[in-house]
Amino acid sequence: MRETTYEVLNQFGFNRMTPVQSATLPLFLKHSDVVVEAPTGSGKTLAFVIPIVEKLLSLETPLTKHEVGALIITPTRELAQQIFAVVEKFIEPLGGTLKSILLIGGSDVHHDINRFSDNGANIVVGTPGRLDEILTKVANFNVKELKILVLDEADRLLDMGFHMSLVSILGKLPKQRRTGLFSATQTREVMELVKAGLRNPVKVTITVEEKQVGKQCFPTTLNNFYIQCNSDEKLAQLVHFLEHHPNDKVIVYFLTCACVNFFWKALKSLPSLKKHTFISLHGKVPTQKRAGMLESFSKSTTAVLLTTDLAARGLDFAENPINWIIQYDPPQDPHFFIHRIGRTARMGADGNALLFLQENEKTYIEFLELRKVPIEEIPKENATDVIPLIKQEIRKDRDFLDRSLTAITSYVRAYKEHHCNYIFRIKDLDFNRLLRSFAMLKIPKMPELKNLKLDYEQEDTDNIPFLDPTKEKQRQTKLAALKEKKAETKAKGKNEKQSLKRKKPEPKEQIVDELADEDDDEDMEKEFKLLKKLKKGKITEEQFEEEIGENKTEELIIASATKKKDHFETKNKNQKFKSRRRK
Incomplete structure (x- = not known):
């Protein structure tokens, strides 16, 4: 390794390699894809950052401004920022020979596009969504000379639903590259990703020593x-x-x-x-x-x-x-x-x-x-x-x-x-x-x-104010508006109720009142039949008067019968009118 790399390691206080670094560095510095399974805190970051820097510095033809030589993909923005900081430590002493850029979500993509166009980068650290977007939109994001691809926390990348973005990214990268997949656990999904994106990888598995019985996933310290x-x-x-x-x-x-x-x-x-x-x-x-x-x-x-x-x-x-x-x-x-x-x-x-x-x-x-x-x-x-x-x-x-x-x-x-x-x-x-x-x-x-019987002492919270004067003013304004709206609704409801009481229905057509009892209808029909019998000579006037009452004269009888006849004709007319309305 170059002297500058040793100087940075001394700044970090590292004077010896961890097991994952000693197993991975020789493989990655040569021509092997690696699948690394190692517990958290084992030093995986340096296991891929050092090979990236060393490999790009050893190229016979240096990379140009917009040629990306290494791509590091992480599941979260925070992890990407941390790895980017480590990369910066290693390339800072090189005086601009290599440049790096951080591309993560949460910021304007056009700002990232402009940064890359203006400054360029040879080492790119980012999250899947933003990287896929940049690869799609930016024509001068040149990955034809890509030498190393790193998928860090690969199991988490898949757990967080980045599978489609990863497939899209892998489809845009050159096949002739070195790929490193680093993770704390190896799941079935990770192994499927290995088959899709790596060529004859060497698997590196690091386990920590036993504390009592069985293997642990965390250090003995x-x-x-x-x-x-x-x-x-x-x-x-x-x-x-x-x-x-x-x-x-x-x-x-x-x-x-x-x-x-x-x-x-x-x-x-x-x-x-x-x-x-x-x-x-x-x-x-x-x-x-x-x-x-x-x-x-x-x-x-x-x-x-x-x-x-x-x-x-x-x-x-x-x-x-x-x-x-x-x-x-x-x-x-x-x-x-x-x-x-x-x-x-x-x-x-x-x-x-x-x-x-x-x-x-x-x-x-x-x-x-x-x-x-x-x-x-x-x-x-x-x-x-x-x-x-x-x-x-x-x-x-x-x-x-x-x-x-x-x-x-x-x-x-x-x-x-x-x-x-x-x-x-x-x-x-x-x-x-x-x-x-x-x-x-x-x-x-x-x-x-909702259905629980709770024995909890409660307090009135309606009058608790915001300490922030602006928020409290907004709250008071909303309360006043709500109070006014309730008053308007109440008054409107009262007026409508009174209006309904005063309002009389206006008939669309002269309709005879049909609320007569059924008994009255039967009496009228009976009297009308008696009148018809009287006219046909089937009964005498004495018999007719005896049936409907002795005080009624012939004129009264005829008028009454005529009125009853008109009633039935009007009733029949009303029934037809209502039938039309229903239709």
């Missing part, structure tokens, strides 16, 4: 512990731990992004933790802001990073190593348990990990033991309850209230989707304790809580 406690005791246990480890660098993993947002604000509000530096990092933070947060945490020696599984794989903090990994919530995917604790005890250094488990989750320990993951129980501390302090702060700020509501909603829904759903069962949760663990002031409206 890692101390792995767990605490069993109720959900509303977890925050007190975390606060107690942080109070007693003020000089340690810690990563705390939560189940969802909303949980990170809530507990970040909760921990920052506690007087006993005012001297701690808390950094929030998750997938919903804008890309540029995430990069700044990650850099800030990387340079710090005592900060606390609150995050999700976004920061569970590939990230390395070799400059200022992690002392403790705390899993506030077990991961949704059990594979991420190993990836999470793999952020500490890297490259042979010491490290510690602590898992919080609720009472209903204790069988998770048996699951870990079956997977040859040794873990030791430690008793929970006699910690001070901090929930009342958090509630006091929530009563002052509606933003804090909204965060707690969003957090518990996201937690319950994520809990229902645990891969180990025979261990993490939603029906086994103590919802009274769970509500308290998020410092809820009232029970939220959630389908999961």
